[in-house]
Structures are given as C-alpha cells and as structure tokens.
Amino acid sequence: MPASTATTIRVSPEIKSTLERIAIDTRRSTSFLAAEAVSAYVERELQSLDGIKRGLADARLGHVVPHDDAMAESTPSSMRRRPPVMATCEAAGFLVSLGAGRHQGTDRLHRPG
Structure with a gap:
C-alpha cells in the first residue's frame, strides 16, 4: 500500500451523513471514500488546468x-440547422416543442415514432 498522509476537511452535516451511508453500503471506510473523491477531483482539475495552459500557450x-x-x-x-436545444435533444433521440407558456408546463419532450 502506498504511503499516505492525514489531512482534515470540513463538510456539511448532509455530506458527512451521505458519505457515511455510502461507506456502509459499499463496505468501505469514509476515509477511503473521501480519499478517492479528492484523488478524482485533483486529477480532473489538473487535466483541466493543463489543457487551459496549453490553449493559452497556443x-x-x-x-x-x-x-x-x-x-x-x-x-x-444536420445539427447546424436547428437551435442548440433541438440539436442536442435530437442527438439523444428526442424531439422538443417549447410552448409559449414555458413556465406553465407547455413544453414537450418526447421520442419520435
């Protein structure tokens, strides 16, 4: 097992409770799950920052x-002819119809056929 070091973080009571529930359900320790989450975040952010730096250099x-x-x-x-929302939904196999009363529940999302 690789060497590790301890650190302390503050989370909301809701996050702590959820983490404990996941730990029980997966039979892992909360420490293991927190370390996995931090590792995934650090790797994702590092890739993002490296990409931004490469783009700025270019x-x-x-x-x-x-x-x-x-x-x-x-x-x-085929997607350039539609508004972005339509194109995105069509790519997923859905058609969208936005009604005039958008906040009145008149929008439609359905599969064709």
Missing part, C-alpha cells in the same frame, strides 16, 4: 482558429 503563439470555422468543422451539418 493562443500566444497565434495558433488559433476563428470560432465559426471551428464550429463548422466540429458540428454535423
């Missing part, structure tokens, strides 16, 4: 593509 060197060109290359033509 921009400083002039390695950029105009937004419209990037969107044209990354978006299938």
